[in-house]
Amino acid sequence: MSTADSSAPLARRLVGHRTLAVGGLLALTWSYASVLGHAAGVVGGARQFALVVAASFGLALLVGRYVDVRVAVVFASVLLGLGFAAYLLALPESQLRLLTPQRALSDTLALLTGLSVLRLVGAGVWATAVVPGPVFLSWYLAVRRRYVAATVAGGGALALVVLTGDADGVTTLVGVLGATATVAAATVDRHRIEFDGLDTLVVVLAAMIVASATLSVVPGAASAPILPDRGSPTVEANLIDAQDRVEIVGEIRLSPSVRFTVESDRRAYWKTATYDRYTSSGWVRTGSTAPYRGQLSGPPGPSTTLEQTVTARDAISILPAAWRPTALRGAIAEAAVVTPQGSLRPRRTLEAGETYAVRSQVPDADAERLRRAGTDYPDRVTDAYLQLPESTTQRVRDRAANVTRDAETPYEKAVAIERYLEANKEYSLDVPAPSGDVADTFLFERESGYCTYYATAMVVMLRSEGVPARFVTGYTPGESVGDDERVVRGLNSHAWVEVYFPEVGWIRFDPTPAEPRLAAENTRVTEARQSGEPSVDINGSNGTVGPPSGATAGTPELPAGATAGNRTPSAEAVNVTPGSGPGGAAETAVDDSVPISLPRLPSRRTLLIGAAALVGVAAGARRTRRGERAIRLLSAQHQRRRDPASDVETAYRRIATALDGEYRSRRPGETPRSYLQSVPDAYPHRTDVARVGQLYEQARYGSGVDREEAAEAVAIADRVVRSATPLVRRLR
Structure with a gap:
């Protein structure tokens, strides 16, 4: 046999190894680019991001054979520098004033230790700024067949999104396996090794992807527990302990343990956090906190002073307060910070028995004033609180338009949407985890949900109608144990909505039906008392957790924005009777005007697992x-x-x-x-x-x-x- 004949099989194998190297690098590039692309899409920059990635990839292929490596490295560095310059120019002036070298260093360290990219104010610009460097450099090196160096360039970008916590397990695994395949194939290519296990390697890599993705959904896993009451998280853990990011989950349970008590002459919702950025699967708080330095500004319009004294009955890492807090007193004040959204946060845990005092200026506006508020919103409000991901479906926007079709003011739109959700969705803690966009899933594919679903759907519907709104978490008033004291349990944790009105401020709306929520809470407390669970009662707190006799179900006794007469703006009808107007039972007819949409495609995760399985099966079949x-x-x-x-x-x-x-x-x-x-x-x-x-x-x-x-x-x-x-x- 001739030399040419004997070398032919080796040549074919080497071509196969180079194909594997390119395929692995594609998987690596997809892993970090998909994460950054999601961040860009959340804030409305997916198209620009895709163009930047395509241009970087095309440029690498174009100049790969003609430009020296040192020139290419310098060019990639210049791309990165120009991107960050664009990011800084895109920041609002308020954020630029806070930017110092020390702050830039601390923010960089925070990114490398778990700060989500989505928490950055200019997340879309930042993601678009980061991606061209690694894409260009890795594919430039691939053109020159320097696969290991190409893997290092792409692996750095993957490591970044892993450290920020934005890359999920499957995406990370795809990137790591892609990098492994590229390096393995590069070794074979470089040393001209006759390795006949290409198909086997592909099968193993595909099996690892499928196994890692499916082990989390087998019976008994966290996402589908065999004993739901033990495996599912509590509402409190999902909302209050979430800190800077809330993910909307499925089945959830209630904790009856007492967390704190509040002494106040009026009841209120005790707010703990505000979230401004919707990700389609949950909520993120953007921006950096600042140390509490004393008096905070109150709302732009008339307000009523509300004094509160809060005592921790368990270790807590929150500072519950009625909106809007303006002053904090107590030992914790020296360790408190203020978020860009105006909420107070502690930098340490409050021990049981520790007390602090808060003064709040509660916006004071009746329904008529809210109707007259108009739409002259400040830029800082519209920039942050009208954001929706580009993936928001048209049918969600159409549903919002139909529900509010008779509303003439933002206030009337808020009331219509609030009443529509109360009337057309059932309250339940036993729901499967959402797939795809939470608001779309809740509005069109689910009959029931709990507070996070209601609040998310209302905020998304309002934003699609041009009304600034935000997602808020905290606690409902709790159980009254005296004239001025209330006991607040873990099961009082809740999510609601705040809507912005010019010259008034943020006003609370709560679309979650109150009666079934209170019934679930009372049932849980009763069960805990009967079974002797600890920390359920203190100081004679043996009543129900609902509103006192005479209070209207679904109407908080004194929300932010209530008038002196304890009248709730969000509960005052706008010439609407239940079942006959915007948000009433008759609103179920809005479905008739919404075009029937095609079935939704499987999620990206499902498509990825399916593709990996198909590739593995194909490689295994070819191997055998x-x-x-x-x-x-x-x-x-x-x-x-x-x-x-x-x-x-x-x-x-x-x-x-x-x-x-x-x-x-x-x-x-x-x-x-x-x-x-x-x-x-x-x-x-x-x-x-x-x-x-x-x-x-x-x-x-x-x-x-x-x-x-x-x-x-x-x-x-x-x-x-x-x-x-x-x-x-x-x-x-």
Whole structure:
């Protein structure tokens, strides 16, 4: 055998290894680019992000063979520098004033220790600024076949999004396995090693992806617990302990333990956090906190002073207060910070028994004043509180438009949406985890949900109508144990909505139905008392957790924005009676005006797992040759007739395909006749296939064949191929 002949298999293998290297680098690039692209899409920059990635990739392929490596590295650094310059220019002036070298360093360290990219004010610009450098450099190096260096360049970007906590487990695994495959293939390519395990490597990598993705959803796992009451998180853990990011989960439970008590002459919702950025799967608080330095500003309009004294009854890492807090007193004040959204946060845990005092200026505006507030919103409000991800569906926007079609003011829109959700969705803690956009899922695919679903849907609907709104977490008033004291338990944790009104400020709306929520809370407290669970009661707190007798269900006694007469703006009807106007039961008819949409595509995670499984199956089939044989057998089932000689040759090839799986392949140098005559006597079609061998030689080298002989060969091939195909054989 010649040298050229002996080197041909190695050359083919090396081409395969380079293909694996490129495929692995594609997987690595996808892993970090998809995470950054999601961040860009959340704030409305997905198209620009995609263009930047495509341009960086195309430029790398274009100059890869002509530009020196040092020039390419410098160019990638320049791209990164220009991107960060664009990011700084895109920041609002208020954030730029806070930016110092020390602050920039601390923010960078925070990113490397778990600060989500989505918490950055200019998350979309930042993601678009970061991505061109690694994309260009990694693919430039790939063009020059420096696969290991290309992996290092892309791996740095993947490491960044992993450290920020934005890359989930499956995405990280895809990137890591892609990098591993690229390095392995590069080693084979560089040393010209004859490695015949390419298919095996692909199968292993695919199996790792599928296994890692599916182990989390088997029975008993966190996402689908066998004992839901033990495995599912509490509402409090999901909302209050979430700190800077709330993910909307599925089944959830209530904690009856007392967390704190509040002494105040009026009841209120005790707010702990505000979230401004919607990610389609949850909420993120953007911006950096600042140390509390004393008096905070109050709302822009008239307000009522509310003094509160809060005592921790358990260790807590929150500072609950009625909106809007303006002054904090107590030992914790020195360790308190203020978020850009105006909430107070502690930098340490409050121990049981620790007390602090808060003064709040509660916005004082009745329904008529809110109707007259208008739409002259400050830029800082519209920039932050009208944001929606680009993935927000049109049917959500259409539903919001239909629900508010008779509303003339932002206040009336808020009331209409609040009443619509109260009337058309049921309250339940036992719901599956949402797939895709939470608001879309709740509005169109679910009949029930709890507070996070209601609040999310209302904020998204309001924003789609141009009304600034935000997602808020905290506690409902709790159980009254005296004239001025209330006991607040973990099960009082709640999510609601705040809507902005010019010259008034942020006003609370609560679309979650109050009666079923209070019933669930009272049932849980009763069960805890009967079973003797600890920390359920203190200081004679043995009543119900609902509003006192005479309070209107679903109407908080004194929300932010209540008038001196304890009248709730969000509960005052706008010439609407239940069931007859915006938000009433009759609103179920809005479905008729919304076009029927096609079924939603599977989630990105599901598509990724399916693609990995298909690639693995294909590689495994190729490795065992079963897939290739199956395809060849299927294609050999039928034969189109032409001239006699061609028909005989085609019949022979069909028989050879069948024998390849049932007997063996034809050996090099073996004639067709001898190959067919070597078939064992036990083979049921031995005589027939030997006859086709004779006709084949006669057609190719002898006097030729007539139509009857050709028809005989075709008939024999039909019987042999169908006999060799298991599925066809069973159907016969």
